[in-house]
Amino acid sequence: VDDEQPDIFFEYTDFDILELGGTYSDMVISADGHFIFLADYNNNRILKINTGNTMNVVGEITLGSHPGALDLNSDGSVIAVALEGESKIKILDVSGFEIINSFSISLMNVNDLAFVNDTTLIISSRTDPSCISLNLNSAAETSQSVLNGELAMDREHDILYVATSASIKKYNWDGVRFSQDSNISDPYGFSGDVHHFVYCSSNNTVFACISSTEEGISVRHVYSYNGADMTFAGKYLIKSPGLAVAVSMDGQRVFTAPTDADEMGVFVIEFDQETKLESNYYLSAGNLTDRGLILDPQSQFLYILVNIPGDDDSFEPYNDHSFDLQRIKL
Known part of the structure; x- marks a missing residue:
């Protein structure tokens, strides 16, 4: 009989958890840190979460098939939502939390979008060969010579970075079209799946969470690249592929969500950007997911999407993993 007991116990109540029970594809946080918006992929809705003393759901919009990606405009007044399941873009007013516009687009299987400026979106697909831009005033769609990816x-310098399956590309915006910059990152050295990709303006650096699709290649780091010339800026050892990354406003603190657990559990790992060394570990209540980590603007709290073991009973008809929102005080 195995009667060995662990030295340390963590109960569900030891964590600051908002029970949600959904499968989430993306999350964004308001500029003041007071609200988080979640794309509930399987339930076709967007949730608005109040991050006050006790987290709670304060809004819900059912808007269409499989919301896959979110982005906020420059002043945080509008959210753009990409619907993977029906080739549409929905525009939400943040304050009233309502749909204010809807656009049909030509791309299938939309996987990401970003505001170029407050009137233009760039949109990518998992299956179409190149991106499109969408003018929100005229509804005009323009095919762009931009490879698909994350x-x-x-926005300050009108530069787009794209994490493809092979390398990081850089494109310059002239007000109508993107053109590829002469600076391109070195290839990863393998064919990859990109789980999360973020830009940090304070140090002009992009961070990529990538896993290999090739047998026998093990990825153990989160990668970063200099925005100016796309040279390699360093890697962060987490011993398994990264699922998500967040960076403090000053660019000095890098938070990573690894795929694998260690002997104690699943930890979000904080790194010092300068030294690339671990500075803190934060225990999560369960397994993590793509794009499932965000940092509040004041760097006081981390918010992570967690799949708590034994918590996969939910109302979802096609549920594989049921995720909740965990808050971690830094």
């Missing part, structure tokens, strides 16, 4: 926009 998108990150430097």
Whole structure:
């Protein structure tokens, strides 16, 4: 009989958890940190979460088939939502939390979008060969010579970064079209799946969470690249592929969500950006997911989507993993 007992116990109540029970594809946080918006992929809705002393759901919109990606405009007044399941873009007013516009687009299987500016979106697909831009005033769609992938926009300098399956590309916006920059990152050295991709303006750096689709290649880091010339800026050792990454406003603190657990559980790992060394570990209540980590603007709290073991009973008709929202005080 195995009667060995663990030295440390963590109960469900030891964690600050908002029970949600959904499968979430993306999350964004308001500029003041007071609200989080979640794309509930299987239940075809967007949730608005109040991040006050006790987290709670304060809004819900059912808007169409499989919301896959979210982005906020520059002043945080509008959210753009990409619907993977029906080739549409929905525009939400944040304050009233209502749909204010809807656009049909030509792309199938939309996987990401980003505001180029407050009137234009860039949109990518898992299956179409290139991206499109969408003018929100005229509804005009323009085919762009931009490879599909995960998108990150430097709006101040009109620069788009795209994490493809092979490398990071950089494109410059002239007000109508994107053109590829002469600077391109070195290839990863393998064919990859990109789980999360973010841009940090304070140090002009992009961060990519990538796993390999090739047998025998093990990815153990989160990668970063200099935005100016796309040279390699460093890697963060987490011993398994990264699922999500968040960076503090000053660019000095990098938070990573690994795929694998260690002997104690699943931890979000904080790194010092300068040294690339671990500085803190934060225990999660369960397994993590793609794009499932966000940092509040004041760097006081981490918010992560967690699949708590034994918590996969939910009302979802096609539920594989049921995720809740965990808050971690830094």
